Amino acid sequence: MKTRVLTAIVALIIFVPLLVIGHTPLLILTLVLGIIGISEILRMKHRFFVSAEAMISFIGVVVIILPNNFWQDIPWVNSAHIIFYILAFFLLLQTVFSRNHFNFDDAGTLTLAILYVGTGFHYFFQADSKGLSTVMFGMLIVWITDSGAYMVGRAIGKNKLAPKISPNKTWEGSIGGSLIAVIIVPVIYTLCHWLPTYSLIDMFGLALVLSIAGQLGDLIESGFKRHFGVKDSGNILPGHGGILDRFDSMLVVMPLMAILGMLG
Structure with missing residues (x-):
């Protein structure tokens, strides 16, 4: 640790x-x-x-x-x-x-x-x-979803989400992580007056879609690691694995933000 x-x-x-x-x-x-x-x-x-x-x-x-x-x-x-x-x-x-x-x-x-x-x-x-606020919108959703899913999963998780790919993930953790991100990130951005072109309802919707996408990105990387028979994609980050282990969700979330029109 x-x-x-x-x-x-x-x-x-x-x-x-x-x-x-x-x-x-x-x-x-x-x-x-x-x-x-x-x-x-x-x-x-x-x-x-x-x-x-x-x-x-x-x-x-x-x-x-x-x-x-x-x-x-x-x-x-x-x-x-x-x-x-x-x-x-x-x-x-x-x-x-x-x-x-x-x-x-x-x-x-x-x-x-x-x-x-x-x-x-x-x-x-x-x-x-x-702008920095746009980058951080995607990153905060990923980080908060990941942290929330871990905490909720540890507390009440029982039903496996994808046992053959990522056996530690649960449906309870996945749903809980998304709910936490959907509530926290839009509220923070509204109170701080960031992303002014988006209403609170828009940000709730964007946060939900991006939170789910981030979890899918995590599962995609878990899938190919399982295919290649490795625990981590690399070892450049001691205790965290490789770059793909840390950016797996972002590699899906950022292109989706572009598709959704958030990057211009």
Whole structure:
């Protein structure tokens, strides 16, 4: 527990100032997180970080994370999607030239991983353009839902939510965590006059949808960890696991915030 708390304190000391500063420092942090995130998937796939498929994956996640306006002045490229397609094609070519050491399933896994990790962190950075209060709206929902689900689950949880994927999660904890987040976060934002373009009813609805999405993101990551037979996605954060363990919910919540029109 001491290690877990110490890691959290050190991470917050680094993370919070960069989140407040935003812009280029936050972009650099986001790119680093994305590269570490894709490296954790490569590690679970038992792929060398110097292999061709690993290099393609690292480039791909950087390409997806970079802001949209980065590509405006580059000839023949008006979006990251063109480069992403080319990189996906290179992964398919690797199935031809790897002498059966890299197959179609491997290419599909890494292509989806690039999209999953890259898109999540792309919108995490894009949220910065809407202001710190918008970023924190999503983050607070995730944190409060997670904490609330843990406390309620420990207190009254009996019915397993997804026993084959995450045996410690319960329906009581899941519902309780969402209810706590739906009540606390919108009230805090209304009292502090943050996100003024949203009514209290709107924020209740957004909080509910994002809270459920965050829990689904957690289950998705639990699912592929179970598939690869690992307890944590990595060990870069002692007591907490890997980057994907800490950002699994955010990788779903941030793109959904964009879909819901919260990021402009």
